[in-house]
Amino acid sequence: MVRAQFDYEFPDCVGVENDPARIEEFDDQHADAPVDVVESDFLLDPPDGKFDWILGNPPYVRYNRLPKNKRSRYREKFTLATDQFPLYVPFFEQALRLLKPGGWLTFILPIGALTTGVAAPLRDTLRYYFTGPIMYFPEQTFNRQVETFLVGLKKEETKGHHLWLESLYEYELRPILKRLDVDDIDDAVSSYYTSHKLTERMVTSRDAREREGRQTTRLAKEAGESTGSSGRQVALGEY
Structure with missing residues (x-):
């Protein structure tokens, strides 16, 4: 196994996992990693404190596969958990709550977060804060065939900033930009073509x-x- 080398001091990190078998597997494979992995339910029993940076690849479980008792608890606890919410929506909200002002949240999400109605509250949140580039992952990234993208969000209220959205699979960009409430889409696209001589x-x-x-x-x-x-x-x- 090739281990990554860093030319800076590795920050203090906390990992959250509710499956003890996965924690044991992580400890076996990364015995020297300066990461404290705690066994906990990230949604119902999150770690204490606030964080400078939160990384996550939340579960993409659909609403109809969630236990009924968990559905009601998530609805009570998370404002974004409306209608038939997928599980990644409350995960996103919880991560944002645990983020320090000015901190960065980096998440891997399914394309449905940009295209489906049930993820509209999540997109509203993306519009509210400063959002970094939205970049897709090739379909071969994960073992199972799933279309995903990477998004970075800074916990800093802002309006009028530019949104960088990579071409996402065969989806048309204009409808996605509209769902993100981007203004002057045609002007922005024309400006992009001009600046890149395309x-x-x-x-x-x-x-x-x-x-x-x-x-x-x-x-x-x-x-x-x-x-x-x-x-x-x-x-x-x-x-």
Whole structure:
């Protein structure tokens, strides 16, 4: 195993995990890591204190898979947990509560956080604070096929800042920007093309090629599953 090397002092870190088996696995694999991992329920029994930086890849559990007793408790505790909320929504709110003013929250979230109605309260929160770049992860990032992105948020109330949104899979950017309540979308997109010496036709053509590549990958996967082949065709659509 190759361990990361840092040219700065590693900060004091606290990890939260409710599965003791995973804590034991972490301790075995990272015995020298200066991280204090505590066994706790992050939503109902969070760690004490406030933090400068919070990193998270919360569970993407759907509402109908949550235990009924947990649904009601989450609704009482978290203002963003409305309607048929997915589990990552209260995780996001809890992390924000534990963040110091001026601190940064960095989360990996599913694309549904930008596109679905049940995640609208989360998007309202993104609009309220300073949001850093929103960048997608390739589909091959995780073992299971899931579309995810990385977002950074600074706990600092602000309005009028620029929002950087990478092209996310085959989703059209304008509807996503509208859901994030971005003003003057057409002017912002035109300014981006001009500053990067691109034309909309060039970008549209590139996006079309990427979509075609991903579609080829999906077809290859389906063909591999149906014929029992090794599935090596998956490499056709890699970024």
